[in-house]
Structure formats: structure tokens, C-alpha cells
Amino acid sequence: MYLLFLLLTGLAALLYNSLIREQSIDYEALIQQNLVDVQKIERILGIKPLYVIDTSNGRYYAAVDKASGYQSQVETLSIADKEGRLASVLITKQNETPIFFRRLYERGFFDGFKGLSVKEPIYFAGAPGYSGYLGNTPTDNYIDAVSGSTISTHAVTEAVNKGSFTISRMYFSAAWINPYDQPEINGNTMAVILVFLLALLGAFVKRLSRLRLGFLVVSIALLGFTANQFVTLPMLYSVSQLQIPWVTNIKWYVLLVGSLALILFTGKNIYCGWICPFGALQEVLNKLAGFGPLTVSPPLLATLRLAGPTLLWLAIMLGTGLNNYGTLDYQPFGAMFLFRGSWVLWLILPVLLMMSLFYKRFYCQFFCPVGFLYNLLTRWRNKGVKACQKMKLIWRKGITRVN
Structure with missing residues (x-):
């Protein structure tokens, strides 16, 4: 009876969190908070959130995508400028282990995305064995891993890559092969x-x-x-x-x-x-x-x-x-x-x-x-x-x- 009580109440708690609790994100508000003098935000029709933003400094593009981390889906909002360079990467949803994910903020991991191009893959350097590893590929378009939080940093990079691919394909006519779609044989x-x-x-x-x-x-x-x-x-x-x-x-x-x-x-x-x-x-x-x-x-x-x-x-x-x-x-x-x-x-x-x-x-x-x-x-x-x-x-x- 005790185990049955634990089972029923535990399942009820998980179902409540998954089906009832609201977890909607106001992406437009996040965009306004991270760009100066936003004049207009247009949501593009599609399955995944995609935005065109007009500001006094020019046009920007934003895409939302996600990837699997250590224990949750990590969702990112990637914002690129009119030249196809990332201006900001924001975490909108994640349920990773706090002690590991906090390292990403402490090490300035997200600042490393600024200036990277969406017109080519963003590689994941410093972590042999993970897809997207820099290897011998001659490119400067990569992000360094954070020691001790490799799986979470990999998930963030993969999610940003997916968003970058969407922006690149829609607005810069640049097609490339996503390195995160390659099998990890190592x-x-x-x-x-x-x-x-x-x-x-x-x-x-x-x-x-x-x-x-x-x-x-x-x-x-x-x-x-x-x-x-x-x-x-x-x-x-x-x-x-x-x-x-x-x-x-x-x-x-x-x-x-x-x-x-x-x-x-x-x-x-x-x-x-x-x-x-x-x-x-x-x-x-x-x-x-x-x-x-x-x-x-x-x-x-x-x-x-x-x-x-x-x-x-x-x-x-x-x-x-x-x-x-x-x-x-x-x-x-x-x-x-x-x-x-x-x-x-x-x-x-x-x-x-x-x-x-x-x-x-x-x-x-x-x-x-x-x-x-x-x-x-x-x-x-x-x-x-x-x-x-x-x-x-x-x-x-x-x-x-x-x-």
C-alpha cells in the first residue's frame, strides 16, 4: 500500500508538471529586452518560432530551437543581425542539473557565440567524441566547451546550430550540412x-x-x-x-x-x-x-x-x-x-x-x-x-x- 501511494502520487506530480502547469515563454518580450530600440517584431508562420525584428540599428532575425541535454530539452533563442552574425543567445527553457548548468554562466559560455556566422555550421570545440567537434576543419566558427558541463554545452550548441540553420536558409540563402546530424562513432x-x-x-x-x-x-x-x-x-x-x-x-x-x-x-x-x-x-x-x-x-x-x-x-x-x-x-x-x-x-x-x-x-x-x-x-x-x-x-x- 505504501509503494502504491508513492506510485500514484509521484505519477500525479509528473503529469501535473507536464500537462497542467503553464510553461509558455514570451519570446517577443525577451527580444525587446536584448535589442536596443525595437520598432517592430513580426512572427513568421511555421512550426517553430521565427521572428523578423526591425530596430533603429537595422534588421535582426531570431529563431527558437532545442536539443537534448543531460536530463532535459535545452531551448535557445538565437538572434542574428543583418550581416548574418549572432548578436545574442538566450536560454528560454532548461531543466538541467543546476550545479553543472551554472558553470556555463560563470565561464561566459554564451558570450562566445557573439559574432559567429549563421551562414556556416557552428562547431563544438574541445570535446573529442561529440558531433560537431572541430577536428581538422579549417574554420573560426566554433565555440569552446566548458569543462565539467560538456553535455549541457553540447546541447546549447546543437540548439543554436538548428536556429542558425533556419535563419541562414530563410534569409541568407546559405545551405550547409548540420554537423550534429552526423552519427557519433568514436x-x-x-x-x-x-x-x-x-x-x-x-x-x-x-x-x-x-x-x-x-x-x-x-x-x-x-x-x-x-x-x-x-x-x-x-x-x-x-x-x-x-x-x-x-x-x-x-x-x-x-x-x-x-x-x-x-x-x-x-x-x-x-x-x-x-x-x-x-x-x-x-x-x-x-x-x-x-x-x-x-x-x-x-x-x-x-x-x-x-x-x-x-x-x-x-x-x-x-x-x-x-x-x-x-x-x-x-x-x-x-x-x-x-x-x-x-x-x-x-x-x-x-x-x-x-x-x-x-x-x-x-x-x-x-x-x-x-x-x-x-x-x-x-x-x-x-x-x-x-x-x-x-x-x-x-x-x-x-x-x-x-x-
Whole structure:
């Protein structure tokens, strides 16, 4: 009954925020605030907001577009002058983790767009492995990444590029290929694919299961410290809001769609058991420590197992109240593998690692929201399969009796 209460109220809060709460943006007011002596603003008919602005200093163009960030859609308003140079880039909507997105303002990231041309792609420099990387392309039309907020800066740059493409095509007759439409085939992508393939082999080939500890070390090294890829609660939330990145983000699809597909087709939560780098790290530490398991009384164990869904519910309610679901980013992955996180996560991380020495996968067992949701989906899937098989058997028996 307690879990049912959490489920119903949590879903109600998410639906309220998505369907009822007004989130409209007055784009014309933003344009007036950021341009001097605006005389006329004309909205151009189309699916996406596009404006032609007349001022005492000449004509400007503004386009609104969005791209998928770390945990939300990042929407930008890009304003270009009559020469086809960006005059301003404004964030109109975003629900990213505050501690990471704040870096963009602190480092003056948005000022770097000023003067860039909309007549050619705006590349994303300083972040190998992301589409739009400068590479060997001879151009000055690029923006530098912000260390520690790479995914958010990538999303902003992609959204600005989309808006620039619209302005360029409509008013400057300049056609170019959007670099963000190119698939991301790189070392990080291959690392994610490799870990998934190894996990599949280990889970279904009994002889390889003896090498489990080695597989877990590979996951820690490749998925954790190299690719920095893991399924997070904000990622699942973005899917619930239909905020899905373009198919060029291969890592995202392999990681999330792959982990859910494994549950659907195998009836096993392979991601948590074989792939998740933080779960692997806890298990390896527990194995190396060699301590005997802690004895926990059944009533206390039952109470501890409610901690995960309770924390998830609190994060949803707090995010709904604040209208910012950055509260969902309370998992320790960023602090462990990216060496960045809030002070609360830095306090909690040592405790979780220490407890994993005595209790196998301590965080996974009691606090991980992704593990809780994946285990729940696995149980529902297996119960559904059993129910279908039972109905199929009953139907066959009924046909036999009629015959």
C-alpha cells in the first residue's frame, strides 16, 4: 500500500508538471529586452518560432530551437543581425542539473557565440567524441566547451546550430550540412557497445560467468572512467517527457534502449548485474575486502528496501514544487567517475563505498532509483509472460475440448 501511494502520487506530480502547469515563454518580450530600440517584431508562420525584428540599428532575425541535454530539452533563442552574425543567445527553457548548468554562466559560455556566422555550421570545440567537434576543419566558427558541463554545452550548441540553420536558409540563402546530424562513432561509443556485448556473453555463457570479476573491472574502466556513461534517473525522466535525442547519439540508444531491451527479451536485469560501473565498483570492493556479510534483521531489511522508492518520491515532489527536476540528480555517479558533484554527494560517497565493503552492492540494494525501477520492470515483465503463457495454455485446452 505504501509503494502504491508513492506510485500514484509521484505519477500525479509528473503529469501535473507536464500537462497542467503553464510553461509558455514570451519570446517577443525577451527580444525587446536584448535589442536596443525595437520598432517592430513580426512572427513568421511555421512550426517553430521565427521572428523578423526591425530596430533603429537595422534588421535582426531570431529563431527558437532545442536539443537534448543531460536530463532535459535545452531551448535557445538565437538572434542574428543583418550581416548574418549572432548578436545574442538566450536560454528560454532548461531543466538541467543546476550545479553543472551554472558553470556555463560563470565561464561566459554564451558570450562566445557573439559574432559567429549563421551562414556556416557552428562547431563544438574541445570535446573529442561529440558531433560537431572541430577536428581538422579549417574554420573560426566554433565555440569552446566548458569543462565539467560538456553535455549541457553540447546541447546549447546543437540548439543554436538548428536556429542558425533556419535563419541562414530563410534569409541568407546559405545551405550547409548540420554537423550534429552526423552519427557519433568514436571510442566512447565503441566502449559502450563492447561492455554490452561482454555482459551478454557473461550472462548467457556459463563458462564465462567465472570471469565475472574481470568483466566488472572492464565496466568500471571503460563505462565509468573512460566513457562516463551510465543510466541515470534524469535520463529516464527525460524519456517520460518524450525528450529523446536524435538517432546520431548512438551511446544514448545503446545504453538506455539496450538496457531496457535486455529486460524485455531476456527477463533479466543484466544492466544492474553486469554493466553498471558503480554497481561493479561496489562488488569488486566487497570481493577484495573479503569481509563477511553483515547480519541484518528481516524487519530492518524490509524497512531499508523502502529507502530507494521513498528517496525517488521525495525527489519528484521537490522537483515538482520547485519546477526544476534537477533534484533527480542525486546519484553518486558524477562524484565517483566525473569527480564533480554537490557537497552532499561528496559526503555520501565515502559512506556508500565503505558500506559496500561489508554489504555487497549496498547502494544498489537499498538506495538506487534506477535499480529499483529496473527490478520492478523485470518483475512486471516476467509476471506478464507467465500470465500470457497461462492464458495460452487455457485457450489450447479449451480448443482441445471443443474438438
